[in-house]
Amino acid sequence: MCGLMAGSQLDEPFEQSFRAWVGSRREVIARILTGGLDRSELRGDLDLDHAIDLFFGPFSYRLPVGHAPLDAHEAAHRIDPLLDGLRPCPRSRGTQDRMLP
Template sequence: MPAKSTGPARHPRTGGRVRSDDAREQVLAATTALLEEGGYPALTIEGVAARAQVAKSTIYRWWKSKPALVIDAYAQATAARMPEPDTGTVAGDLTAFLTELYRVVDYPMRMQALRGLMAEAQLDPEFAATFRDWIGSRRTVLTGMLLRGIDRGELAGDIDLGYAADLIFGPFWYRLLVGHTPLEPAQAAGHVTSVLAALRSGRSPARP
């Protein structure tokens, strides 16, 4: 049950036309289609409205901005795609998680969405907070794996979880955004090995 960004009952209704689910789906589908066809910059609210046969005001009623719309479309597209892996080892969990993450390149829409959202977070301070939370939720999943590794004794108890997450996600985003080197799911395992070595290299570096 993904993408609950617009709750079902925000105030005690006493009548009135109910929200059209058809419209909602049309909008998300149009967003996805346009993202794939022209990329994030070519995506406009007007374009989505036209494509979805929906009024602009209907879009603005349910989503407050273009990135909010994209974040919903992205969530719908990846729903139930990322079950938290549990392979029994940190290396296994992380590798599974990262491999799936790197697969983003196989889905133009996901790639455009991620790049566009990151761009928008730089340009729209209001969205930046939302984006930060969204990123935070992905980080939480990852730090959960690390915590299980600590419980198992695979990792020291004092590692800096935040720094670990940066070390894992940083290079991914950097490659995705700059595009100097293609992302390949096969790179995930090697990256995990490196990161684990770094984490075991000594005291947490962020705050000595």
């Protein structure tokens, strides 16, 4: 992945192909998140593009920097807290949702 990212900076035709591939991966996550929105499993005020960036951020950083492992266990460890943040906050009697602005 690091080589692909570097190559996309040096070769314009490859950059277009790489961006199209990344876009296709983003579309997959968008469909998953949209399904969660449709089922009210995620916050109604979710910024879809921002949430997708949050999904890819840890991987985009860990791969080129290489400061820590990135395996299936580590991926789940990064995604679970993200999903917790995207879920609606439970309502307590007499209080409003605790959503950040």
